[in-house]
Amino acid sequence: SIRKVREGDGKNAIIAAFAAAPSLKQVVVVDEDIDILDPIELEYAIATRVRWDEDLVMVRGARGSSLDPSAAEDGTSTKVGIDATKPLGRRGAFERVTS
Secondary structure: OEOOOOOOHHHHHHHHHHHHOOOOOEEEEEEOOOOOOOHHHHHHHHHHHOOHHHHEEEEEEEEOOOOOOOOOOOOEEEEEEEEEOOOHHHHHHHOOOOO
């Protein structure tokens, strides 16, 4: 999770994670109000905060893990990152509704 200060911070975190750990194939970035150890919370963030046309980062032909059977013969693979953070200007609109 990140504390988003500027738009683009989520995508930068995705890129940094892929650079730091080349064997990663997927990354989901969420705000600090999401418990990253709770799969239901992660799914909630993805379902309510992701705009798929804007918040998906796909990197084709990136160096992957030598243990990945889906990698190309040259060892490259496609990686996907999801920015499931709230837009800064509309953070209040994303507050959870409880009954």
